[in-house]
Amino acid sequence: GQQLNQSPQSMFIQEGEDVSMNCTSSSIFNTWLWYKQDPGEGPVLLIALYKAGELTSNGRLTAQFGITRKDSFLNISASIPSDVGIYFCAGRSYNTDKLIFGTGTRLQVFP
Amino acid sequence: EPEVTQTPSHQVTQMGQEVILRCVPISNHLYFYWYRQILGQKVEFLVSFYNNEISEKSEIFDDQFSVERPDGSNFTLKIRSTKLEDSAMYFCASSDRGPAKNIQYFGAGTRLSVL
Numbered sequence: 001g002q003q004l005n006q007s008p009q010s011m012f013i014q015e016g017e018d019v020s021m022n023c024t025s026s027s028i029f030n031t032w033l034w035y036k037q038d039p040g041e042g043p044v045l046l047i048a049l050y051k052a053g054e055l056t057s058n059g060r061l062t063a064q065f066g067i068t069r070k071d072s073f074l075n076i077s078a079s080i081p082s083d084v085g086i087y088f089c090a091g092r093s094y095n096t097d098k099l100i101f102g103t104g105t106r107l108q109v110f111p
Numbered sequence: 112e113p114e115v116t117q118t119p120s121h122q123v124t125q126m127g128q129e130v131i132l133r134c135v136p137i138s139n140h141l142y143f144y145w146y147r148q149i150l151g152q153k154v155e156f157l158v159s160f161y162n163n164e165i166s167e168k169s170e171i172f173d174d175q176f177s178v179e180r181p182d183g184s185n186f187t188l189k190i191r192s193t194k195l196e197d198s199a200m201y202f203c204a205s206s207d208r209g210p211a212k213n214i215q216y217f218g219a220g221t222r223l224s225v226l
Contacts, residue, residue, distance in 0.1 A: 031213070042115075042202050042217035043154065050212060088154065097142060097206065097213045098167055101154040 002027045004091055004102035012108045013079055021105040022073040023089030031092040032065050032072040033099065038085045046087075047074070079109050113137045115218035117203050123224045124193055132188045132221045134203030143186045144204040144215060145178065147171070154202065160186065161209070193225045 006023045013019060023032070031050055035043035047058050049065035049072060056063055062075045072089055089102040116135045124130050136143050145157040158168040160178050177189045186205075190197055200222050204215040 033214075035217075040219070042204075042219045045214060045216065048212075048214055090154075092213065096167060097144075097159055097209060097215075098156045098169075099146075099154075099215060100156070101146075103153050 002091070002093070002100045004089055004100055006087075006089055006102035006105050008105060009103070010106040010108070012110065015079060015081060015109050015111050017079055019076040019079055019083070019107060020073060021087060021107075022071060023091075023102045024071045025091060025100075026070070027091075027093065028069040029091030029100075030069070030094045032063070033090040033092070034061075034063050034072070034074045035088045035090060035101075036085045037088060037104075043088060043090075076107075079107075081109050081111060083107060084109050115203055115205055115216055117201075117218035117221050119221060120219070121222045121224070123226065126195055126225055127192050130190050130193055130223065132190075132201050132203075132223070134186045134188070134205075134218060135184050136186055136203065136205030137207070137216060138184070140205035140207045140216075142206040142209060142213065142215075143178075143180070144206075145188045146202045146204065146217075147199040148202065148220075149199045157188075157201075190223075193223075195225050198223055198225045 034046045037043045047063040054065040060077045086104045090099040118133045143160040148154045158172045159166045175191045200220040202220045203218045
């Protein structure tokens with residue numbers, strides 16, 4: 001089946017640093033979504049991308065839909081302690097609303 | 112801000128028992144979903160539901176699983192005879208539109224523990 005590989009698996013950074021994580025697939029997706037999950041909570045949508053090459057920002061977060069439609073990245077600038085959590089990419093293929101989730105990137109921010 | 116609510120937050124059951132997980136989607140949404148997340152793993156799609164019928168389901172969603180929208184507000188997932196491997200977080204999600212520009216909003220989840 002379709003799989004999304006996220007890297008890195010985990011990151012330990014200092015507050016104020018920038019963060020970059022990415023998601024790759026062997027399949028083409030029509031939509032890329034980035035979610036954040038806090039412990040014991042459900043995924044919360046951060047950014048949605050609908051077109052190849054699209055670059056979208058949400059505050060300190062920036063995400064891009066790769067030109068090949070097989071990858072996406074998420075950048076977080078000037079990290080703060082509340083950025084701690086697990087970040088998941090999710091892709092959706094044409095004509096389905098099923099989301100395929102990535103393996104997740106666990107982010108730890110130290111003051 | 113409207114949100115998806117799920118009850119209970121934690122359900123403990125004996126193997127072989129039936130469980131019903133409940134969800135109240137966002138009120139004007141028409142597309143409903145269940146996902147599950149085994150501890151420490153990624154979120155996996157189970158089923159999507161629209162217009163009172165299943166529109167898509169995964170291999171995980173076998174005959175032990177069923178979904179229902181019993182009234183205008185609730186959306187339920189039933190597991191007929193629970194197995195140990197059904198232990199997971201179960202997330203309900205809803206959306207106001209279909210595949211094009213579909214954004215799914217997730218509830219906080221129900222943790223199911225099968226003993």
